[in-house]
Amino acid sequence: MNLPLSRHPSFSRLRAFALGEANEAQRRRVARHLERCVRCRETISRVREIVAAARELETPPAGALERILERRGRGERGVLPVAPAGGTTSVRRLPRIAAILVLGAGALVYTFARTGELEALRSELRVTPAAPRLGEADPRSASMVANMLANFPAQRSLTAEYLRADIDWLSAALERAEEIGSSNDDQPHGPERGLTQTAAEYAGTLRLALGWRLTVHGTTLLALGDTAAALDTLSFAFDIGWDPQRFRTIGELYLARGDTAAAAAAFARVVVDPTTSEAADSLRARLGAAGAGPAWKALLAEARLVMKEHVWNGAVDRAPLLPRLRLEDADGRARVVELRQGTPMLVAFRSRYCPGSFTQLDEMARVAARLEAEGVPVIAVSPEEPATLREFMDAKGYRFPVFSDPQRDAAAAFDTPGFPAYFVLDGTGRIRFAHNDIGRVIREVAALREQAREQAL
């Protein structure tokens, strides 16, 4: 992804600068940036304010000393947890010179460790030595490097380091996405933003992509055996979007740790989701007592609310540029497709030559079959010629209706940013959901039908 965010230092960098924890090179870089960035200056003063307030000493409650002496007077002798003797090891509390020495020594150790790791990499992986440095120069490659390193157990710590760098960058990107989403300006914010896409829609697409990457990192950390960090990353991703597969993974993790209450909260989200509800009985059975009774009912009700909120947060409201599409079907016949169907409808733009689109085709076929069984029209639109389309559909055994759009007129009418692109329309033919994740469609159609039912009442 090419995001317009890399020019601001990440929040972690700003925090380190604000609290005097940045090393000299970072400090200089941030200082240079601050000269021309009001937003980051504000972040820094905010961090300092918050930390100063948190460190402010509070007066103990009146009479506490009397109560302590009274307890001692009664012969009470408390047992306290053991704390090791000696001073704190925090760099912040060391005198300045000591801190510089520690930092210098740390940097040396770090450099040698790095060199050693690079040597290991060279012989073990035959990766070009430039690869890890690539991650430093451009945070966007950090995840690439991490995913590559994750295959080699000996590089576990280096992998975690790159993952952290990328998680850090992802958080900054998410913050920026939130800002874009809440701004009302109509300026384009990046090459992926479609011409008719609003800032909020673009931000939604960004969040989706970033949330997905966090999920992948969580799964990688899990594979590395860092369960605590994996859980944290996954629940960080929890806030970003609704993904029943992710909730299931988190639930399984909690269950494996014996925390049935937390597992129940995660599984409740899997159960209320129409795409995964078939797992309800087996999941409930594994939860035991936590999967029944009023507490479980309350979890389900809350999960339904959260799901609804997530689904509608991703909603848009705009009309396609054309009310009907002129297309050719896979047998080469000219067809006119009305977009106002009186019921929700899915228009899917796909291409087998786009890897992202290709990998979703099987899922697309399942979703289409389910929607058609529910009376929801589905049309798939492809840039390929009818003859090649027919051949491909037959070879794969796909049954959903597919149309050819070689001139890309339909794609232009929907302002598709690429493949795949899914548009869920309401009964009046307006676009209510636009994204590139087939997994969301069933929920969105269900939400539209629920809304139509509510409006009919």
Add this chain to the structure above:
Amino acid sequence: MEADARMRETPTQTPERATVRDADDATLIAAVRSGPTQALAELYARHAAAVFTAALRLLGSREDAEDVLQDVFVGSPDALARYEERGAFGAWIRRVAVRASLMALRRRRSKRHEPLAAAGDIAASPPEPERAIAALPDPLRVVFVLREVEGYSHAEIAELLGSTRTASELRLHRAWKLVRRSV
């Protein structure tokens, strides 16, 4: 210790204190070990605010923080037997307070469950930083306070909590995100 400097200005003095108020920490510790209450009271006057603040920030509740404050000072004469006078006493008693608070937190958590993902909207109106920190979910608040208030490294936090460095860094990040959003 900066905490000591600030505490001396606190105007809660008992008449007994006058005799021991000029003693340094080492003399006081020796006195506390041998038993007289005025030495404990002086130690309390010097360090109670730091202990109470650490507990309050970690637990997010004044009531629970006073319990920890009491436990620390009720237990301190006996715990001092284990104090080896390496490093500052102020730092030592703060670490005792941190551990006592974490124990209190574990007791509290076993009573009511709080999932990690419970972090949601903290409050409708923008709260003070202290309130925003108190409103964080326990796992995030603990890491935030240990790192930003008590100055522990991520490695130390990981060891204290039986967790990992990466988890600690992530929690700090998420905590900051929530705190900044709500302040």
